[in-house]
Amino acid sequence: MSCTLCRLPFTPHKTSVDPYPPPPGLLTDRQYRYFINGVAIGQYLPTVLLKVEWLDQGFFGGYTGAVMVLKWESDGGTVMVFHTVCASILRRIFKCEDESNESIIKLCEIEFILGRPLQGLDGGRLPRVGYEDVGDEKLDLRPYYYLEEHGDLMRFDYEMFKNNGHSWALNKPDAFPRFRNTVAPTRFPGPPLKETTDILTKQPIDILHVLLPYLPNPSFVRLLSTCRTFRHAALTTFQAHARQRVLELGWAVPLSGEYASASQSIREQDIMVDPDAPPFDGDWLFYLSSIHKSQSLRARRRLWAIGEEIFHAVEEHRIASGYDEAISTEDTPESRTRKQLERHVGDPLAATLRKLGSLKVGGRS
Numbered sequence: 001m002s003c004t005l006c007r008l009p010f011t012p013h014k015t016s017v018d019p020y021p022p023p024p025g026l027l028t029d030r031q032y033r034y035f036i037n038g039v040a041i042g043q044y045l046p047t048v049l050l051k052v053e054w055l056d057q058g059f060f061g062g063y064t065g066a067v068m069v070l071k072w073e074s075d076g077g078t079v080m081v082f083h084t085v086c087a088s089i090l091r092r093i094f095k096c097e098d099e100s101n102e103s104i105i106k107l108c109e110i111e112f113i114l115g116r117p118l119q120g121l122d123g124g125r126l127p128r129v130g131y132e133d134v135g136d137e138k139l140d141l142r143p144y145y146y147l148e149e150h151g152d153l154m155r156f157d158y159e160m161f162k163n164n165g166h167s168w169a170l171n172k173p174d175a176f177p178r179f180r181n182t183v184a185p186t187r188f189p190g191p192p193l194k195e196t197t198d199i200l201t202k203q204p205i206d207i208l209h210v211l212l213p214y215l216p217n218p219s220f221v222r223l224l225s226t227c228r229t230f231r232h233a234a235l236t237t238f239q240a241h242a243r244q245r246v247l248e249l250g251w252a253v254p255l256s257g258e259y260a261s262a263s264q265s266i267r268e269q270d271i272m273v274d275p276d277a278p279p280f281d282g283d284w285l286f287y288l289s290s291i292h293k294s295q296s297l298r299a300r301r302r303l304w305a306i307g308e309e310i311f312h313a314v315e316e317h318r319i320a321s322g323y324d325e326a327i328s329t330e331d332t333p334e335s336r337t338r339k340q341l342e343r344h345v346g347d348p349l350a351a352t353l354r355k356l357g358s359l360k361v362g363g364r365s
C-alpha cells in the first residue's frame with residue numbers, strides 16, 4: 001500500500017491480525033503512529049469519504065457506525081488513500097477543506113479525471129502525475145517497493161530507504177518549529193555602527209525595502225546577516241519582509257484545522273502561527289530560518305509540491321477526460337461523469353454514514 005499523495009507506506013494498526021511492521025528502530029513511535037491513519041476517498045465507498053487505519057494484508061479498516069473493512073486493491077486499480085496530513089494538504093490545495101457535497105465532489109473528481117490509482121508495484125500512484133519530478137529533491141520511491149515473496153502484496157524497504165539518506169521524508173510533516181512572539185534580546189548584535197562608509201549600508205532603508213522582495217529566501221537571510229547594521233534592521237524594520245515570505249510559502253504554517261487541533265497551551269503561548277490571524281510582531285526572521293532547517297517541514301514541503309502537481313494534472317486533463325459532459329458518450333460512460341458523481345455524493349445514506357464515521361473521535365492508535 002502507498003499513500004496516493006506522498007507514496008510512502010502505511011504502518012499496521014494494533015488490531016491487525018497479521019501485521020507486517022517495519023523493522024524495529026527505523027521509525028520512532030510517533031512516526032509509526034502517524035503512518036497508521038489515513039483518509040480514503042472514492043465514489044464507490046458507501047461513505048465516499050472515510051477515515052481509515054491500515055490493517056495490513058491488503059485491507060484498511062474504517063468506521064461508519066459499524067466497523068468496515070476496505071480492500072485496497074481490486075480489478076482496475078487501488079483506492080485513493082492519503083495519510084492524514086497528506087489529505088489535509090490536498091484539500092487545502094484543491095480548496096475543499098469543508099465537508100460540503102461540493103468539496104467532496106472535487107476530491108472524487110481527481111480519479112475521474114486522471115484515472116484510478118494504479119496496481120502492483122505502482123499501487124496507489126495516480127496516472128499522469130509526475131511524482132518524481134517535483135520539489136527540490138525529486139525523490140523517487142519506486143526502487144523501494146517490492147512484491148512479497150509468494151504473494152502479491154506491496155512491501156516497502158525501509159532499511160534501504162534510510163541507508164540511501166532519505167529518512168527525512170519519514171518525519172511527521174506537521175511538527176512546526178517554535179514561533180517566537182518576541183525577538184530574544186540575545187539575537188541583537190549590539191548597537192548598529194554609527195558611521196558606515198560602504199555603499200550598501202549607506203542606502204536609505206526605504207531603498208532596501210524595495211530591493212529585498214527580489215531576493216530568494218537564502219539570499220535574503222544571507223544579506224541581512226552580513227553586517228551589524230543589516231542584522232539590526234532585519235530583527236526590527238525588516239521583520240515584515242520575513243513574515244510575508246513565510247506566509248507566501250503555504251506549507252510553512254499550519255492549516256486552520258491543524259492549528260485548531262493543537263493543544264490549548266500551545267495556542268495560548270503563541271508558539272504556533274495562527275494561519276487565520278498571523279501576528280505582525282514576533283521573530284519572523286528566526287522562523288524563516290527555522291523552517292528551512294526543519295526535517296519535518298522538509299517532508300511537508302515535498303507533500304505540498306506533489307499536491308500542486310496533482311492539482312495541475314487535474315486541470316490539464318479535465319477537458320480531455322470528458323468528465324464535465326452532462327451526458328454519457330461512447331468514450332465517457334455515465335459512471336465517469338460529473339452528474340453521476342453528484343448523485344452519489346448527494347445520496348442521503350452516504351451523508352448519514354459519513355456523519356457517523358466523523359463522530360468517532362480520532363484514530364485508534
Ligand SMILES: [Zn+2]
Pocket residue numbers: 003004005006007008082083086
Ligand atoms: Zn502520504
